[in-house]
Amino acid sequence: MVELDVQTERRDCVTFVAATVRNDGRTGRRVTLRTGLDPVWPPRRQGVPAAGWDEDRVTLTVAAGRERGVGFATPAAPNEPVLTVVETATVDGNASETATEPTPEHVVRALGDPTPPADAVPVAGRTEAATEEESR
Amino acid sequence: MRVAVTGGKGGVGKSTVAYNLGAVADAVVVDGDLGMADLPGSAGPDLHDVLADRAEPVEAVREGGPVDMLPCGRSLAGARAADVRGLVAAVRSVERAYGDVVVDCPAGLAADAGMPLLAADRTVLVALPDAFALPDALRTRALARELDAGLAQVVLNRTGTNPPRAAVERALGAPVTTVPESDPLARATATGQPVTATAPDSAAAEAFHALAAAITPPRRGARRTPRGR
Numbered sequence: 001m002v003e004l005d006v007q008t009e010r011r012d013c014v015t016f017v018a019a020t021v022r023n024d025g026r027t028g029r030r031v032t033l034r035t036g037l038d039p040v041w042p043p044r045r046q047g048v049p050a051a052g053w054d055e056d057r058v059t060l061t062v063a064a065g066r067e068r069g070v071g072f073a074t075p076a077a078p079n080e081p082v083l084t085v086v087e088t089a090t091v092d093g094n095a096s097e098t099a100t101e102p103t104p105e106h107v108v109r110a111l112g113d114p115t116p117p118a119d120a121v122p123v124a125g126r127t128e129a130a131t132e133e134e135s136r
Numbered sequence: 137m138r139v140a141v142t143g144g145k146g147g148v149g150k151s152t153v154a155y156n157l158g159a160v161a162d163a164v165v166v167d168g169d170l171g172m173a174d175l176p177g178s179a180g181p182d183l184h185d186v187l188a189d190r191a192e193p194v195e196a197v198r199e200g201g202p203v204d205m206l207p208c209g210r211s212l213a214g215a216r217a218a219d220v221r222g223l224v225a226a227v228r229s230v231e232r233a234y235g236d237v238v239v240d241c242p243a244g245l246a247a248d249a250g251m252p253l254l255a256a257d258r259t260v261l262v263a264l265p266d267a268f269a270l271p272d273a274l275r276t277r278a279l280a281r282e283l284d285a286g287l288a289q290v291v292l293n294r295t296g297t298n299p300p301r302a303a304v305e306r307a308l309g310a311p312v313t314t315v316p317e318s319d320p321l322a323r324a325t326a327t328g329q330p331v332t333a334t335a336p337d338s339a340a341a342e343a344f345h346a347l348a349a350a351i352t353p354p355r356r357g358a359r360r361t362p363r364g365r
Contacts, residue, residue, distance in 0.1 A: 104222075114242075116171065116212050118216065122212065
């Protein structure tokens with residue numbers, strides 16, 4: 001049996017959602033939660049949504065007798081159902097979230113976003129102006 | 137076959153190995169070095185455009201040169217606009233259209249170096265014999281295994297008279313091909329040609345033939361010939 005405990009806090013026009021998922025069963029469970037709030041600002045790692053997040057859904061594995069936390073933010077007011085359990089499935093004791101096939105998002109999360117920072121990219125107009133000033 | 141040519145360190149000759157391997161294996165060479173492309177380029181859409189969704193992967197492939205290439209742009213703005221996550225799909229569509237693909241990886245172990253390993257089904261690791269960076273090599277090997285692109289072959293590049301082949305084989309647990317220090321290879325690289333075209337009988341050209349044979353699985357029914365050492 002999976003128990004979901006959700007708390008919300010609204011501050012500066014942003015709703016912060018914090019939830020714990022408790023698994024009282026005897027086997028590990030993979031739990032998928034869905035939020036009715038839109039848009040969702042999921043936690044990010046290296047610029048991409050953290051593992052398990054897919055638009056308005058998040059999937060996490062909770063070991064038997066344990067609980068796990070999950071959270072996100074949204075500018076929407078917490079009127080809709082904030083989080084609901086849409087699916088649970090038992091998993092083997094040794095299965096974990098990393099047992100899924102690696103995706104390009106996994107690689108970016110694990111190794112870091114390789115794009116050069118905006119400050120490193122010369123802006124055409126600004127560079128010309130700077131050169132003009134130097135030549136004076 | 138999708139081969140990632142990687143090495144962890146910069147300046148070990150990854151691009152040279154990728155280019156010449158592509159020539160021997162009749163593969164498309166993808167210049168995956170998004171930040172610092174160094175394979176021969178030309179006008180037209182490039183990998184930056186493909187990864188920014190401005191061009192299809194197949195229309196960015198240049199045919200007609202000594203080696204079929206998917207070159208990479210050289211501007212920082214282009215590198216910033218490119219989303220490296222698209223590389224996996226791009227490499228697959230080039231493979232569907234052309235057959236074998238060789239991806240030249242950038243140095244380091246950020247996502248731009250990891251993504252070719254996810255796109256590839258096997259890895260060739262390039263190292264220098266005198267500055268053999270074992271921690272880099274081991275980290276790259278671990279990542280390649282994690283991403284299902286197991287280490288197929290190690291290339292010891294620019295070897296002298298007595299390359300530490302056995303030591304490297306022991307350390308990395310993969311067979312080693314040595315590419316000797318070679319004037320014909322240096323001249324070919326300087327002019328943007330594969331050494332197999334400019335000096336087909338050179339030791340370097342033979343080494344690339346041996347490398348291609350070693351990483352290509354034998355065709356069904358064909359007898360596996362022992363690798364030349």
